[in-house]
Amino acid sequence: MRRRTGRLASATAAAVFALGAALLTPLPQAAAEPARAPAPAADARGAAADPVTDHCQGQCADILPPGQNGNATLADILGNRLFGTFPAHASDQLARYDALVAGHGGLTDAKLSDFFNDASFGVPADQVESVTSPRDDVTITRDKKTGVPHIKGTTRYGTEFGAGYAAAQDRLWMMDLFRHIGRGELTSFAGGALANQGLEQQFWPSAPYTEAEYEAQIERIRTTGGERGELAMADAQAYVDGINAYRQKSKDGRYFPGEYVLTGKIDSITNVGEIQPFRLTDLISIASVVGGQFGGGGGGEVQAALSLLAAQQRYGVVKGTEVWESFRQRDDPEAVLTVHDGTRFPYARKPAQPRGTALPDAGSVQAEQLVYDRTGSAGTNAKAPVTAPEKLKPLQGLFDGGVVPPGSLSAKRGMSNALLVSGQHTASGSPVAVFGPQTGYFAPQLMMLQELQGPGISARGVAFAGVGMYVQMGRGQDYAWSATSAGQDITDTYAIELCEPNGSPATKASTHYLYRSVCTPMEKMERSNSWKPTVADSTAAGSYRLQVWRTKYGMVTHRATIGGKPVAYTSLRTTYRHEADSIIGFQMLNDPAYTKDAASFQQAAHRIGYAFNWFYADSRTAAFFNSGSNPVRAAGVDPALPVKAEQAYEWQGFDPVHNTAAYTPFAQHPQSVGQDYYISWNNRQAKEYDTAGFGFGAVHRGDLLDGRVKKLVADGGVTRASLTRAMAEAAVTDLRGEQVLPELLKVLRSAPVTDPQLSTAVQQLESWRAAGSPRQETARGSHTYGNADAVRIMDAWWPGLVEAAFKPGLGDGLYQALTASLPTDESPASSHGPTGAHSGSAFQYGWWGYVDKDLRQVLGDPVQAPTPDTYCGGGSLSACRDALLTTLKAAAAAPASAVYPGDDNCAAGDQWCTDSIIHRALGGISHPKVNWQNRPTYQQVVEFPSHR
Template identity: 80%
Template structure:
């Protein structure tokens, strides 16, 4: 049972800086009202298990020799009793192990320059298997065939079972100990029922509006995924579902014990689910279909790829309208950058993996009539506080609306069904270039900063299972990224195009003329009704959420060609545009691949790793390292498209243009074989930061061109490899240096200064600004503190100037040539900026991840064209200053002068967490609360949220 002392944690766990209370999901004012009765009748704590030596010394080989490290901030413990929640709010204290990895994570910024292999564990956990006897904090035995041993430093559960069932039962039990409330939240998020469950807070409305539309499943749909795995995946499928059931049984065992013992998460009291005095109420039992619901959220958020074809079509139409079809198409292609030869690649040895390329003679393309496109509504029938929210957001400028794609103005948020998900990075160097002769890897997923974290650390040891690492809470039957006995693996989001947009012709069942509002469509010449998927949610004020009562209905139309996202006319006929992804209704299929990665009998080398990775259906880039080989494989069910179909644009919903062998009953099709997926073993080095995978392998999004944040890794690792003798510490430093670097300053500022310095800068104020920018560039273009805790940046003036200058220079550089409509269409496809201080993008404000999406590549290439420098795949037109060096220089100086004049209070306008003008705070990472506990604000750093540093000296 959970190790708690029944009192607030000691002073050593208190934070030096408190997170501003306005950031909390559970408002402190409401909690203060509850404090009188809560502290008097505090929930009992579970009995503390005795600390003892590990009672199950299984014969597990560990070939890491203390050279595997990992970290998952803020901490392993994601549960808190009501008393602990109140203690966090009133006194700033934290439950044990809820925040003890955060300080080490943040400290790497200051410690990177003196980092050595021997000091890595100052900033990371020792990820060796097991727990030394003198480090055992507690041992729990929920069943005779499993023990959960937790270590003193991190409280990570080390789960050892003598039976397969017991091992998985223990995994579920430990998940309940560490993430019970969050798992409950996410099974409701996946079903679009979060507000009814946890209240109508703005964050709750936004979460269910963000996630549910991409996977609006019925209970029958969820069960069908379970049945399919059990019946079509052979012995591994049966084993997977048996493991899932044991995992659910473990969750439910802890759930019931925590309820009976009154040490369940305090959020159940604060949301009115359980009475703190009488203990009346219930935590609903978990089911296997809950795991599928959670998997649909995880898969939709991190493992999707493609979509956005309607917006791409709108920008193409605008380009053709301005320049004519031929030149307009060429200009659009130059911004689309399908296969830019200057793009950084993961497989950089020249090997080609053709996929989703532009056809010579496109067929079936379905461009809408100009001005006819309307986004499909999502939210209906608002009452109470739902109306208040909608009015506020409709009035707010788009760029100031809440982050995470939450727009709640009655339509599906842009990208909600086909989200751009730029996260995670990887750096691997093969043994020929390391000091030891063994491969070295520094890698991990960048899944955002949440309280508690979406993932949890665990070690699993049992029959057929031997691994340590992370799993998303609620689907932790297996380690999803981590290490085995003599190998480690990780992933980055891939973004290859596994989602297509179809234009379905609308009709009416009674034969009357169709309109854009019609809810039937032609499917293979038969007028077929759409299926209405809906959720009706209502909420009342609670202690946790003082939001006034309200309600709304979420609605999505489902067809055999996917989910309706837009309506338009095509050649005058009403159509609906639908989004169809290959992983829809198959999010849980990936369980087989994860099972294989956790099985030491299966994963023994790079080849068996690739076999396992291929069984994972999400669009991920997978990386592998053992003592002999570093390897890479890109996973995801890539559909085999009909000949001539352009994957970058909408296509007509007709049999001739469907995926090959498409079966709408099960959403299956023919997929490209493993050999056609980008892959490699033994390359000198690998980097990935959601960049293009390989030559001729096209992603679905704009922005994979001459400058990409992957360049921040590639340049640094290339230098290390050239010098030789790479170590774990030197590769970690390369990652940490990139994590602090402003991509614009390193990759684009040299060209900007080169244009400006084609003549002397005579304006004293501008000359000072140019000198400040150049000094920042020469120092590494970093956004870092003068010293840890100073909250003041080195080169603060240059950083402020760049933040103010970038949006102004991009607009002045491109908008005059493109015109208002086309410039607006291109910026809708690709935002111009995603700096840490730009409160938008996939992660929103204070989200850490930055520089994935922006116009840096466009700016860089255009400036080189102005200067006459070499450019591969140049644009048909040069934009800056009308294409002349003098005109471009005037444009840059004019916008620079305007930027210098903008005060810091306007560059960093402040929000609920930061005062206006606070540069450091504007960038800083603030954990997004999913419960009652919050964490200190930390300095901005662009790095994985779970990270491994590994080097195996031996192999089985």
């Protein structure tokens, strides 16, 4: 087992601050996590006898920054804050991840190991760092380079026990955070900072379960999942047992995470306090957070209805609806697709004659109140007085602003991508894949690496901490798989008519509703939180209450009137009450006796209810499957808009007690085997398959991958290195510069540019475009972009040019409504939008497709599915050019300090820093900034030469 640095056991937490750095020296009674030598029974790769055959033969690689170790003692945390030191393996993958930005240009297969880990099974004998056996039937072997746990069990229980034990070694504090987030209890656990409250308010309202309902989910899997369901729950219990074994050992041995001291859970002198035992229901709580964040899809129908109403008010019902549909782009023929061979998978289509649509009365919509009875710092933002020596003051605000800063975890994320090329186009004749999920940049990461080898389990890869019974994305003996968030519509909005049980007139505040003609009470779901100041959280004592009204059609999100009658809008997703059901699909993916080829992989993926795009590669074929519990809707229902809560418009076969319905069958899910290549960057999956939401049109982030991979395939001889280069090049490319700037320049150059300042700006933009529109350092470590002025100009110009092009034609009201449905920009430098500042993710949400299509209409260039109106300059080329020149002149004159105004991490005007990725601390350890790159957090590069 890895050696940990000693703990601070000689003073209370307050005294620690007063004594300063000298207290980093542990006293004799301070314990470190005990280390053990490699077990005598270890074979050449550090595991027990009978090693599995590894068909990747050294050609599988992966990476997950910043590092495997996500637990830190109090001494570790103080050392990091005071001296910049790190516990072993806490930050050792970050530099290699960052280095690919500068190193991808000369990348070869031989150099991949400079930027990725060896993802082979086991650990070579000379690379074994530690081996421990928490039980006689399992060993956990960690390698020197990364500290990844390689878990091998002789029994299935032992294997899963080891998985839980290793997860607790690496993520105990974070797992504790997430079980409290899912239950809406984070502030009571980690302090009253507003960001902590924001996380509760983001996640708990979508899954406000009681303990009995958590238990019911577990029992349902056991009773309806057959043998695999029973096995899954046995595996989960063994996993929990392993977590609890380490939890107790670390507490007794005083090498538990230091955050428990900093948040007042455990006394640093007496060791009095407790890390609450984990239960199976905690896994459901964590799964509800993970699934809701990364595997949801749909929703937003109320805002869509508001933008439709604004369009109808502007243009009238007929043309307004036509204009709105042109922005909704349900099946734009110019959209980049994952399945590009023309195969159609109709789903969530607009009906010819919509039935049951429930548009609100104009001006009547109110968002449902969620927070009540707020007191203390939650209401005043007041800080309790805390003093500390200057040298240790960084620790005073360790969690000020929350365990997770605003806009980091609670934002929608979708940077996951995948690039796969089939064997007929590769140098080896075997498929090549470069793929991975984006779960944001956190310290520690939400996911952790692991290898599991035991009866019926053989895989290496990542799992979300706390639900890591199985590898969720990674590789098996002769295949690899990964996923991207799909976003198809599995969430619907219902308009329930409000009533009063005594027959009096209902109001928008009423708490009863008509369910199948019966006035039925809503359920009031509540969660109360209170907190006191701690060493790490200086917010004043306070409390507040969360409240959600639950109905048979889901949770109330808004109230309004329709035709003067009060209604409530509710949100219902198919995975509600079923967050853990997908465990069976993951179990199949880890089972070498089940997953043997593309067909069995697709069937396993079909058992996953979340909306994901799944990708597969072995030595023979590449494949794709889109998973999700897609409801079969009533005929005539438009899923893009709210629908009346009447039986005629419910999901077919809807059972409100268990939230089950009829779901589209396997054959109707987008899927493919052996297509020439596949790309995914959260784009549309296939023709006629609606990806819920706006912005899936003529230009999408997926185009950055599609064009590059298509060229590689045309040239032939694709290798792991060449496909990785394509990904890495796209990762540092500005989508606006590559895909839209050519049309912008064409409009500007339609007449001579005589203004010297504008002429210079145009030339700078042209030079940047000729260089490939990168946002990349001139040299590694320079922290200065090439074409820096052009990048600055584009960042300043884009918001202004979009408004100048569209707002005059759309009018203020419609323009604001449409931008509420889809923000105009999400560049790396933006501190707004779905992902916020320093998040890495960029160019998922924006108006680039609208601008591109509109400019081509202005220019008279070919456009498929043109919009009913041309907006820039009212369709006049000269007027459009004038609008663009006016906004360009203002952008060119904008100083860097205005374009990049600075924040707590960056000085005003620092372009590189503004773009840079910052790992959000989920605990006490922080990491240095790294280069921006639009890339998955966890990433694999794989090519299998052989197969079983």
